Amino acid sequence: MTQSTFAEIGAVLRAHQTFAVLSHVRPDGDALGSQLGLALSLSKLGKTVMVRNEDGLLEKYGFLPGGAFLQTPLGEPQDFDVAIALDTATQSRLGTATDLVRSAKIWINIDHHPSNPGYGDLVYIDPTAPATGQILFELIQSQGLPMDPAIAENLFVAISTDTGSFQYPNTTARTFEIGAELLRCGVDVGRVSQLVYESYPRRRAELLRELLGTMRFEAAGKIACFSLSLKVAADLKVKPEDNEGLIDHLRAIEGVIVAIFFEELSDGKVRVSMRSKSEKVDVSAICQQFGGGGHKLAAGARARGTLTEVEEKVLKAICDVIDCNP
Numbered sequence: 001m002t003q004s005t006f007a008e009i010g011a012v013l014r015a016h017q018t019f020a021v022l023s024h025v026r027p028d029g030d031a032l033g034s035q036l037g038l039a040l041s042l043s044k045l046g047k048t049v050m051v052r053n054e055d056g057l058l059e060k061y062g063f064l065p066g067g068a069f070l071q072t073p074l075g076e077p078q079d080f081d082v083a084i085a086l087d088t089a090t091q092s093r094l095g096t097a098t099d100l101v102r103s104a105k106i107w108i109n110i111d112h113h114p115s116n117p118g119y120g121d122l123v124y125i126d127p128t129a130p131a132t133g134q135i136l137f138e139l140i141q142s143q144g145l146p147m148d149p150a151i152a153e154n155l156f157v158a159i160s161t162d163t164g165s166f167q168y169p170n171t172t173a174r175t176f177e178i179g180a181e182l183l184r185c186g187v188d189v190g191r192v193s194q195l196v197y198e199s200y201p202r203r204r205a206e207l208l209r210e211l212l213g214t215m216r217f218e219a220a221g222k223i224a225c226f227s228l229s230l231k232v233a234a235d236l237k238v239k240p241e242d243n244e245g246l247i248d249h250l251r252a253i254e255g256v257i258v259a260i261f262f263e264e265l266s267d268g269k270v271r272v273s274m275r276s277k278s279e280k281v282d283v284s285a286i287c288q289q290f291g292g293g294g295h296k297l298a299a300g301a302r303a304r305g306t307l308t309e310v311e312e313k314v315l316k317a318i319c320d321v322i323d324c325n326p
């Protein structure tokens with residue numbers, strides 16, 4: 001795989017007219033903010049843009065400028081000049097969003113997942129970037145592409161959510177500089193942060209109460225986990241996006257190195273979400289054993305089996321990596 005330059009990607013963006021801007025299933029703030037930020041910039045450049053992911057715009061992110069771009073259902077397959085995959089570690093994680101693209105002359109892959117194999121014609125993967133939104137800021141700025149308060153707000157949300165509000169170790173001096181730049185472009189940090197971090201539905205707190213009821217510790221407190229069964233999810237009418245960030249309550253406990261969230265799915269699989277607080281424990285490598293991937297300190301997988309079976313297998317895999325003796 002040869003890595004493209006921003007200049008090469010900028011030239012392709014300028015030279016073509018129709019764009020599909022795609023991202024992964026179960027989108028997070030980085031996926032949505034990146035998609036809408038880039039779409040608004042291309043649109044301002046006079047391009048025709050379609051923005052799609054399998055799930056559409058999550059209710060929680062309904063305030064993002066340009067949200068109307070993100071429609072579900074996907075619509076009929078179409079021909080595009082350029083299709084762009086953002087924040088998506090493997091092509092299969094685009095899910096049904098790929099069905100929208102009947103053909104594209106050029107595929108661009110922009111991402112920050114180290115496990116990204118580099119699919120596509122033009123590839124820009126920077127595993128040191130804490131968010132895809134940060135890469136897009138650099139692309140937009142270096143290529144003189146349109147920037148305005150609406151674009152800035154989307155990129156700010158992308159970066160803020162993927163860095164845990166500028167707290168995770170992948171946050172760099174450059175991330176803060178970009179944050180400052182986005183504020184100068186018109187982002188109201190108090191308003192945006194309240195919308196992102198202080199506007200959850202009550203249902204999410206009720207879910208947290210249930211999850212904490214299942215909380216348990218292994219390996220003398222180095223591993224913490226909790227689980228969500230299909231029954232509890234149905235009783236509480238949980239939406240997939242309610243889960244985002246709940247694992248941080250486990251990560252926040254003193255002595256915990258690995259936090260795990262097990263979620264029973266309706267297809268006979270269990271979604272495993274993992275966080276590590278130590279560079280020495282690479283949870284992406286553990287998740288790869290179960291067909292998943294992600295980053296060293298934040299990763300996930302969908303493993304086949306019952307909740308109990310998957311819990312047992314995953315906990316054993318972690319114990320093989322960290323010292324599980326009490």
Ligand code: 5GP
Nearest residue numbers: 089273274292293294295298299300301302
């Ligand atoms: P989360 O736990 O928030 O769902 O995901 C954490 C990280 O792991 C994200 O960067 C996400 O891209 C990655 N990830 C989550 N689930 C999967 C999966 O099933 N496969 C792969 N390859 N990556 C995943």
Ligand code: MN
Nearest residue numbers: 030087132162
């Ligand atoms: Mn991301």
